[in-house]
Amino acid sequence: MGLMGKHLRIGLSALALAALSPLALAATPGDNPRTDPVLRDCAGMPGPRVDIRDHQEGWVDVRFTVKADGSVADAVVAGAHAAAGERLTTALSVASRCQFTPGTLKGAPADTLNQTRRVFFQMDPPDKATDxxxxxxxxxxxxxxxxxxxxxxxxxxxxxxxxxxxxxxxxxxxxxxxxxxxxxxxxxxxxxxxxxxxxxxxxxxxxxxxxxxxxxxxxxxxxxxxxxxxxxxxxxxxxxxxxxxxxxxxxxxxxxxxxxxNAAFGVQGRLPQQCPADLCAGGRVEWVYRPSNRTISLANIQGSLDKVTARCQGKTYEARAEAGVSWTIPASWGDCSVAVSGQPGSSFQLVDEKLPPA
Incomplete structure (x- = not known):
């Protein structure tokens, strides 16, 4: 297929309802004092359009904070496929121009961290042909x-x-x-x-x-x-x-x-032995879990683990991954996902626990 008249169209899509993003959020309904931001507008979408020479569609996942005024801050690349260099910069620029109805904490507008959107790079008109x-x-x-x-x-x-x-x-x-x-x-x-x-x-x-x-x-x-x-x-x-x-x-x-x-139950975790670069950005291998309760711990570690990272609506928290240590996520942090990183092939048990009321 020739490229005459073809341009690159850039579109932005919310990752579908906690669909497959490793940064999607989860918590027990009714346990969360926060609400998520709602996308209002992305200036210049679709577009801007740029000439394309490689005839290659792809995407960039962008993670960012929605401020209490609905603007976007602290945008970073969370993952990409068939995208590098200028495309990464363009995706960050596109996501940073979006405006949201802000999320809330106990009814008041508040900064909401770890929001994720996928920016698509698509031929215009869309290339649907398959050889x-x-x-x-x-x-x-x-x-x-x-x-x-x-x-x-x-x-x-x-x-x-x-x-x-x-x-x-x-x-x-x-x-x-x-x-x-x-x-x-x-x-x-x-x-x-x-x-x-x-x-x-x-x-x-x-x-x-x-x-x-x-x-x-x-x-x-x-x-x-x-x-x-x-x-x-x-x-x-x-x-x-x-x-x-x-x-x-x-x-x-x-x-x-x-x-x-059960007040506590265990989940067997394992880091993939081999992880392609487009799945493990920067070579960081993560196993991602969305807790049912607000207290977690690790046990039966085989291999070498590095960090436990909680990515929440209200905070991002990192700690050294070690057995016998419990982490309790404050309710004010809102919904969270928990990522365990370390040496490929390592295995462990994550204990998901509901603590009795203080």
């Missing part, structure tokens, strides 16, 4: 996965990714990398890929989106992630109406019962 040869190779990947020929599947995906230029093709590659990781016994890595691709829902067919959400729900149940699983289930419009849904619903109900019936 016939790529379609054939995607089918080859599916066949290799069914036959257990994982090395051939990985090699084929590498070749496809080198030829993929639009958001649809990139999303297809990432979804198949997720399936490959699961088949190879790496569910955490598979979930990381799905967290990347599901925010691209607008660039996929409806049935593809629902299939990916079901796979994501299955992995979150396998890994014992109650908040994530509940939120993913809420995104599946026809959950309960397809073959295979009943076991998912039964497992979700069992997990919710475990959480509700």
């Amino acid at each position: 016939f040869e790529l379609v054939k190779r995607f089918k080859d990947v599916r066949d290799y996965l069914e036959k257990g020929a994982f090395e051939k599947a990985a090699d084929t995906l590498d070749r496809i990714e080198g030829q993929s230029s639009n958001l649809y093709e990139i999303s297809q590659v990432l979804s198949r990398r997720a399936a490959l990781a699961v088949r190879q016994g790496q569910p955490v890595l598979g979930l990381m890929y799905l967290r990347q691709v599901v925010p691209n829902a607008d660039y996929m067919a409806a049935d593809e989106r629902q299939a990916l959400l079901r796979l994501r729900l299955q992995l979150e149940l396998d890994l014992g992630l109650p908040v994530d699983a509940a939120r993913t289930a809420a995104l599946i419009a026809d959950l309960g109406r397809q073959n295979g849904d009943k076991p998912l619903l039964d497992r979700l109900a069992a997990l919710e019962k475990t959480v509700a019936g």
Whole structure:
């Protein structure tokens, strides 16, 4: 396809309802004195438009603070795909121009940290064409996965990714990398890929989106992630109406019962042995958890862990990751996600605990 008349269109999208962003937030409903900001306007969106020479679509995830006056501050790149250099700078500029109705703390406008938006770099008009040869190779990947020929599947995906230029093709590659990781016994890595691709829902067919959400729900149940699983289930419009849904619903109900019936429960965590650069920005390997309660601790550490990072609406907090130390998240910090970083392949147990009233 020629590039004559083609320009790059830059669009901004909220990451879908705590969808796949590692920075999405979670807490127990009713336990949070804060409300989230609401996007009002992004000046110059869509656009600005710039000439493009590489015919390559992509995105940048931007993390920032929404100030009490609704403006954006402290924007940083949280992740990117097919984007570097000028695109990173442009994405930060685009996100920084947005205006929000501010979040609140106990009813009063307040700064809200760790907000995340995805800035898409898209051809104008959108490039929806997919080369016939790529379609054939995607089918080859599916066949290799069914036959257990994982090395051939990985090699084929590498070749496809080198030829993929639009958001649809990139999303297809990432979804198949997720399936490959699961088949190879790496569910955490598979979930990381799905967290990347599901925010691209607008660039996929409806049935593809629902299939990916079901796979994501299955992995979150396998890994014992109650908040994530509940939120993913809420995104599946026809959950309960397809073959295979009943076991998912039964497992979700069992997990919710475990959480509700115990003051403390453990979740097995593991850092991926290998993490691609587009999943682990700056080489930092993280396992991300959204707590059901407000006190967490680590136990049974195998390998080497580095930090525990709580990214909350009201604060970002880091501490050394060590066993036998409990961290209680103040209610005033609002919703939080907790990231554990360290040496690839390390494993541990995270204890999610509800403390009795003081």
